[in-house]
Amino acid sequence: MLIKRPRGWELPESEATPESEFLNRRRFIKGAGLGAGAIAVGGPLLMSAGGSAAADADPSAGLYPVMRNPAYELDRDITDEMVASTYNNFYEFGSHKRIARAAQELKIRPWTVELAGMVESEQTVDIDTLLGKMPLEERLYRHRCVEAWAMAVPWSGFPMKALVDLARPLSGARYVVMKTFLDPDMAPGQKQFWYPWPYVEGLTIEEATNELAFLVTGIYGKPLPKQFGAPLRLAVPWKYGFKSIKSIVRFEFTDKRPVSFWEEIQGKEYGFWANVNPEVAHPRWSQATEELIGTGKRVPTKLFNGYGEFVADLYKGKEGERLWA
Numbered sequence: 001m002l003i004k005r006p007r008g009w010e011l012p013e014s015e016a017t018p019e020s021e022f023l024n025r026r027r028f029i030k031g032a033g034l035g036a037g038a039i040a041v042g043g044p045l046l047m048s049a050g051g052s053a054a055a056d057a058d059p060s061a062g063l064y065p066v067m068r069n070p071a072y073e074l075d076r077d078i079t080d081e082m083v084a085s086t087y088n089n090f091y092e093f094g095s096h097k098r099i100a101r102a103a104q105e106l107k108i109r110p111w112t113v114e115l116a117g118m119v120e121s122e123q124t125v126d127i128d129t130l131l132g133k134m135p136l137e138e139r140l141y142r143h144r145c146v147e148a149w150a151m152a153v154p155w156s157g158f159p160m161k162a163l164v165d166l167a168r169p170l171s172g173a174r175y176v177v178m179k180t181f182l183d184p185d186m187a188p189g190q191k192q193f194w195y196p197w198p199y200v201e202g203l204t205i206e207e208a209t210n211e212l213a214f215l216v217t218g219i220y221g222k223p224l225p226k227q228f229g230a231p232l233r234l235a236v237p238w239k240y241g242f243k244s245i246k247s248i249v250r251f252e253f254t255d256k257r258p259v260s261f262w263e264e265i266q267g268k269e270y271g272f273w274a275n276v277n278p279e280v281a282h283p284r285w286s287q288a289t290e291e292l293i294g295t296g297k298r299v300p301t302k303l304f305n306g307y308g309e310f311v312a313d314l315y316k317g318k319e320g321e322r323l324w325a
């Protein structure tokens, strides 16, 4: 059953534009959906685990900052930390951008990650064990939402290929399906029955093992704040942001292409590939330009979000498919 509901990130770009002005003014007082409690937002939302009590401290805090990998360069300034930390999509905690405070309810320990499906041997790995095994590094990436806004952030994390290697998929596996946690008591958005929870996304094995596919565990030199999808989220910067699933608990290897969360809700607008292309408009707005949040500037959108040299070859021979939405 599909119920058409307006979603915050589906605003046409003309309506999305005033957001930066809004951020530059009195962001916490005038923001729609934010109550008085949000005025004191600064401290906790920039902290690793988001909470103020020592018991809530993120046990991975000592791992950061990690060394920056210079291979990934930006053509724009890094987005201000406070701007990026208070402008998020995480529907589990609300269908608008101001979910940062609500997302502090996310419990990120204990946290385990399943490596399942078509693998040599299924495993469940504790997040801190995983962090101890993976080659952590920092990368500066652009991040482009289908809604036509963008930011640039210093993610910390590890190449997704390292996780695929750990999982040891069978030769017949063609896709990796990722799932977010399911806990409607903790994440009230999951009580909204018209969404097909839990959030699901997928990549081909070739995409998942491309050097750009990155599993994120930190940002701005610290553990990942909850609103960004702690303790483990994806960053695939050549694709629209909805592919970059947050708070992952399961990686399942399969020979069947999955139907992802937004594809299931509105398949005509959001498909499996979702590669960034300025020339292919969303059915309801242009993708030719993007707003750099927090700056008031609009810049031209780039094919593959500027990452064509890394990923264009992945799509050779697939020109007949809907690669761009």
Ligand code: MTE
Pocket (backbone or CB within 6 Å): 009, 087, 088, 089, 090, 091, 092, 143, 144, 145, 146, 180, 199, 227, 228, 229, 240, 241, 242, 243, 244, 245, 246, 247
């Ligand atoms: N992952 C989950 N589990 N839930 C979500 O609502 N939103 C997606 C993606 N991953 C989403 C998600 C969308 S639409 C975008 S644009 C990015 O997360 C936003 O990431 P950010 O908040 O770090 O900018």
